[in-house]
Structure formats: structure tokens, C-alpha cells
Amino acid sequence: MTPVPSGEDGAISERVQAVFDDIKATRKIERVPAIWRALAAYPELLEASWDRVKRIMADGSLDRKTKEMIALAVSITNGCSYCINSHTAALQRLGATRREVEELLAVVGLFNEMNRLADALQVEPDVRPEPWD
Amino acid sequence: MTPVPSGEDGAISERVQAVFDDIKATRKIERVPAIWRALAAYPELLEASWDRVKRIMADGSLDRKTKEMIALAVSITNGCSYCINSHTAALQRLGATRREVEELLAVVGLFNEMNRLADALQVEPDVRPEPWD
Amino acid sequence: MTPVPSGEDGAISERVQAVFDDIKATRKIERVPAIWRALAAYPELLEASWDRVKRIMADGSLDRKTKEMIALAVSITNGCSYCINSHTAALQRLGATRREVEELLAVVGLFNEMNRLADALQVEPDVRPEPWD
Amino acid sequence: MTPVPSGEDGAISERVQAVFDDIKATRKIERVPAIWRALAAYPELLEASWDRVKRIMADGSLDRKTKEMIALAVSITNGCSYCINSHTAALQRLGATRREVEELLAVVGLFNEMNRLADALQVEPDVRPEPWD
Amino acid sequence: MTPVPSGEDGAISERVQAVFDDIKATRKIERVPAIWRALAAYPELLEASWDRVKRIMADGSLDRKTKEMIALAVSITNGCSYCINSHTAALQRLGATRREVEELLAVVGLFNEMNRLADALQVEPDVRPEPWD
Amino acid sequence: MTPVPSGEDGAISERVQAVFDDIKATRKIERVPAIWRALAAYPELLEASWDRVKRIMADGSLDRKTKEMIALAVSITNGCSYCINSHTAALQRLGATRREVEELLAVVGLFNEMNRLADALQVEPDVRPEPWD
Helix, strand or coil, X not given: CCCCCCXXXXXXXXXXXXXXXXXXXXXXXXXXXXXXXXXXXXXXHHHHHHHHHHHHCCCCCCCHHHHHHHHHHHHHHHCCHHHHHHHHHHHHHCCCCHHHHHHHHHHHHHHHHHHHHHHHCCCCCCCCCCCCC | CCCCCCCCCCCCCHHHHHHHHHHHHHXXXXXXXXXXXXXXXXXXXXXXXXXHHHHHCCCCCCCHHHHHHHHHHHHHHHCCHHHHHHHHHHHHHCCCCHHHHHHHHHHXXXXXXXXXXXXXXXXXXXXXXXXXX | CCCCCCCCCCCCCHHHHHHHHHHHHHHCCCCCCHXXXXXCCCHHHHHHHHHHHHHHCCCCCCCHHHHHHHHHHXXXXXXXXXXXXXXXHHXXXXXXXXXXXXXXXXXXXXXXHHHHHXXXXXXXXXXXXXXXX | CCCCCCCCCCCCCXXXXXXXXXXXXXXXXXXXXXXXXXXCCXXXXXXXXXXXXXXXXXXXXXXXXXXXXXXXXXXXXXXXXXXXXXXXXXXXXXXXXXXXXXXXXXXXXHHHHHHHHHHHCCCCCCCCCCCCX | CCCCCCCXXXXXXXXXXXXXXXXXXXXXXXXXXXXXXXXXXXXXXXXXXXXXXXXXXXXXXXXHHHHHHXXXXXXXXHCCHHHHHHHHHHHHHCCCCXXXXXXXXXXXXXXXXXXXXXXXXXXXXCCCCCCCC | CCCCCCCCCCCXXXXXXXXXXXXXXXXXXXXXXXXXXXXXXXXXXHHHHHHHHHHHCCCCCCCHHHHHHHHHHHHHHHCCHHHHHHHHHHHHHCCCCHHXXXXXXXXXXXXXXXXXXXXXXXXXXXXXXXXXX
């Protein structure tokens, strides 16, 4: 929508450059991915979004690979092409096997179906999560 | 939509009873969950759906807990109440911690946002998954 | 959201009453369905919406029953409870059999899955519809 | 995502070839559609998906053409490009007329609107489907 | 899907030509946008759709710019590429600033996240809109 | 999902209490809305979410009322009950008129339809947003 400098030249603001530098350092990549270059047209949104992605996607109680699988499941369910490509490639770089991706696709497909059947039959919840201690 | 016997009485067909028995044995539960009782109005769909859930959700290259996290991510993204309750409770029974669920919710929320920003900015894919060997 | 008179009392405007009367006459029912009573808070939207529903859902090249099946497929895919109940009941009144509804549910479930797999694999169209003569 | 042989050469496994042969025989086509060639990277998912499509889309209580209309309604509602192209073309091959497709589009459009209005107004169901005999 | 004359030549029906002329006059543009040329394959749907867009998008209690912001928010949430491009460009022509669009994107992103968290936590409404006087 | 203290008693952590106090002070309300009480089970997510809502929904280049209209448009499109109730009530408190809400509903309904027609007809973008200066 709004082509912006790629981060290789000097025409971008210091604020944007700082985010681009952090992306390259954190992800250990040479080139800033297209989503961040597009967001650079909106510096405040760029900063806030990268800050959240960096923090939420770091290893935690769930590891990065599990988080990428969840991200891919969401992206497939929303039909977002850029995100599907990006998270599938990320999973491959993190060592996901062909069989793991096949099982992920099977689960995502299955519950896109089962969610609709539960809605279609107007099934009322018969089990509730437990409150946490 | 179509109230059917709960599996505790004798008014259901042998075909449905066989599925109900297998659900209770496989899941080690006493009572058949509401989704399967609703599907019992449509025996062929009941059989086919249970067969797929049983097979796809078994431990494989991905373990059952990871698969339940993916199922929950899909169900939240689709806004299916029955499924959200059911998969959250399943994760708790499988030992998921409060912090693991918090991280899952953070990732699901984040990419429901980022998917829409990538669409909004019409970002073209700049990375493609690798063909498998 | 905005409780309005049910059409049985006199507190509604003539404009709304005219639509309510037409709904009862067209559908041969005694009571105005809840969606129209809710829309009565917004008379222009009520008129425009009923006009479209009446016109588009009439028998045409596709008969009313086929149109109700399409409406139900859309409503399940969007997860709209009111609409799912309403269109399923309409199909039953139009004589749809249990087996027809079972097949409809199977097709709706199947393509909610297949749509996501096509997106997940980023499959490019290899066939295009023909221009009409 | 994962380019695979098209079924015209010999580099694919016997398992995949068997599915490809069945697709060509069942559909009476010369070339395997792109969705199946993409799924060939995941043989178990390919087999399971084709088995379901073949079975569910066969003539039954609903004929193939009605099923393709339902599939197209779902695919439009989910915004799946590959599927929209594929099911529209299938309907044309099955003899659907321009006017039938126009009415289908009108119904799909109408209920994508009405579903959202019912949600917006938080309309509670006032009619429930009848239990089947 | 169905290429039709662009409105610059004489091969289209008078009915379609009348709509095309009204679009150009109302929007003060030289060329009929692609959505309307595609709809020309279905003249009744073309007429009904243009009539609604013209009427609903006119200045009213909400001005055109506010309506275009709402239209863009819906289009982003549904992931419709054509519509995202079209409504973003319309906003620019109506004088929306870069900062206004940034804030719109932030709000759309935020509630695509918050909607899913509210669903995930199965939060029951604790406030209801007031009936209108 | 996880009932938590309402903020009126002392059983919640200081961290959660600080967020609850800020919500009540910022929004000038006596009782913490249900979404925030549900999120209190996950303190980090609560803090991060409230921080974003507070910042993004403040008056800026777009005023609070316009932002609430965008939030409602997104919530209707996603079918989130809690959010629809909450943002409709917020609009009423901010002085939105019945006619303004009617026009908002008409625009949201219209583009939920038009988005699907643009997808159905596979319309390619014919206009691109301009890069910002």
C-alpha cells in the first residue's frame, strides 16, 4: 500500500531505522521482512507491533516452535497469505518436519470443520474450564 | 438442535451406541460429550466425525497437548463457544499451566491482529516455504 | 438490543406496521420473527432489509428450498445462532428430510476444512470460470 | 507451498499415484487439479481428503449440483480464491445457468449481510428446529 | 470471473449502460470500477447493488468519510483485497491524513485481538445498550 | 472461564488492583467491566491489553466516538457478543443518535455483502492507494 525504503538506504527516519536494526539483530536476518517495511509508513504502529511480536514470540513457558505452530493455525483460519507463507517458512527454519506440518494441517482442517458442526447443531457447552488455583 | 438420548438409556440405535461406547472407552469418560450426542441425529456424520477426531488427535509426531493447543487456537479464531470451553478444559486435564494458557492467548490475540494488518497493508509474500526433500 | 413492540399492540409507527403486516401475509405466520422486531428500531433499515429478503428468497431459477439451504450454509459458516435456528426450521417446514440436512452439514463441514487447506498450501487457481455467452 | 510432480511423470510414490489415478477416473479429467497436487506433499492427508470429497460430493439425497452450490456458498463466505474458481467452474460444467448463479450470489450476499445484522442487534432465537422423528 | 465490456464500447445492454452512466456521474469518474464491470454479467444484481451503495454511502447523519472508514474496517476484518484497496484509496481522495489511517489501523487491529480474547474467555455481556426513546 | 474477584474485595494481587484502579479512574466508572475481570486471571495479558486499549482509544486524530464506531464495525463483523454490547453502549454514552447507529449498521451490513461479492467474482484491484508523502 505504501512503499517505503527497504532499510538498505538512508531515506528512513531514525525511529524506523532503530526498529529495523532491532528486527535484523533479533531475528539474525539481513533483510527486513515485508510486513515491517510496509508498517514503516506508520512509525508508531511499527514500534508497537514489533515490540509485541518480539516479546510475545520469545521462548517462554511455550517454546518458539509451539508459538509458531499456533501462529500458523490462526493465520490459516483467517486466510492471510502473507502470514501463512511467513509462519510456514519460520517453522521450517525451526526444524519442523514434514510429518509435523502434515499433522498440524490435519488438526487445523479438522477443527475448522468441527467448529462449524458445533455451531450448526447449536451445541451448548457441557463442560467448563476450571478456575485456576 | 435435535435432542437425542444421552447414551445412558436404550433408545438409540446399535450404530450410535457403538460410537458412544468407543468415545467413552477412548477418552476414559463416563458421559458422552454434548457434541457427539447432538451428532447422533445424523449417524453417518457421527461415525465419520468421531473416526477422524480419534485418529487425528492421537499422539503422533505432535503430542496430544500440542494438538489441543492448535485446536483451541482455531476455535478461538472462529469464535465457537462449545469448542473453546471443550478444548480449554481438555488442556487443563492434560496438565497445561496457567502461564502456558496465558502465552497461548497472547499468541492467538497477536496474530488475529497481525493477520489483519498484513491484509490491510496488502503485503505481498517475500518468503516462500521450501519444498520438502 | 432495542426491544420494540411485537406488532400485537398499537405503539408502533404505521411505517413499521406496514412491514409487519406484509411479513405476516407473505410468510403466512401469526407472529413477526424476532429479527424483524429488533430491526423495527431502525425503520429505514427494516424496510430495505425486508424488501430484499422478500424479493431474493422468492422462488425463481432456484427454488425456495435450495435458497434456504444456501442461506443455512452461509449462516453456519458465519456462526450466526439466530440465523442457524431460523433457516434450519425453515428447511424443515419446506419438507427437507433428515438425510438431506445430514448431507448439507457434511458438505458445509467438508468445505470449511478444504477452504483452509487450499489457503494453507497457497494453491493457485488452475481453472477459471467461463465467461457467460 | 510444496511443488510436487503433476502426476504425468514417474517421480511420485505409488500411494500418491493411486489417489491421482482415482481422481482422474472419478472426475473424468486428464489433469489432476492443483489442490490435490499440492496435498501430495502430505500423502496421508491427501488420501483422507480425497476419500471424503469423493464420498460426500457423490449424488445422494442432494444431487451433485446442489452440493456444488453449497460448496460455493461456503467458499465465498470464507473468501477462498482457489475454491471459488473451482466450484464456480464445476457448476458451469454441471449446467448451471447464468441466472441460477446470479440468484446464488444474491442469496450469499444477502445472508452475509443479514447474519451480521442479527449479530449486531443481538437477536435471540425465537424458533427452534424440531427434533427428527 | 466473467469479463464484460468496460463501458467504453457499445456491446453492453441499455440496462447495464444506465447503471454505468450513473456510477460515472455520481462518483465523478471516467472509468467504471472493476467491481461494477464484473457485476455487469448479472444485471439485476448490478442494479440492486449500485442502488444500495449509492444510497447508503451518501452523506447523512454520518458523513461520507466516516462511512468509508467503517467500510474499510469491515473490509480489513473480512480480508477482501479489492475492497481494502478501493476504500483506502477513497479515504485518501476524501482527504484522510496518514495519521488518521494509522489510528484506524490501530483500532481495527486492536479489536480483532480483543474480540478473540473476549471469545476465548467466554465473557458474558455485563452491559446492555439502552432502548431508544 | 476463570472467575476472579470483582475488584471490590481484597483477594486480588496488587498488580491486578493497580490496573483495576486505573480502569475505574480513566473510564470514570464504579465497576470494572467483565472483560477486564476475566483477564485478571492472566495478569501480564491484563496489563498489556489495558495499556493498549487506553492508549489507542484515547482522542487523537480520530475522536473517541469515531474510534468506537470502528470498534463496533469490527465486532459485528467478527460476531463477538460481549464486544457488540459493550461498544454499542459506549456509543450511546458518547451521544450517538439512533439515526447514526442505523447508518452504521447499514454500512456494516452493506460491506459484509459487497466484500463477498468482490471475492465471489474474483475482482482484481484496479486502484491502489497512493504512497504517503
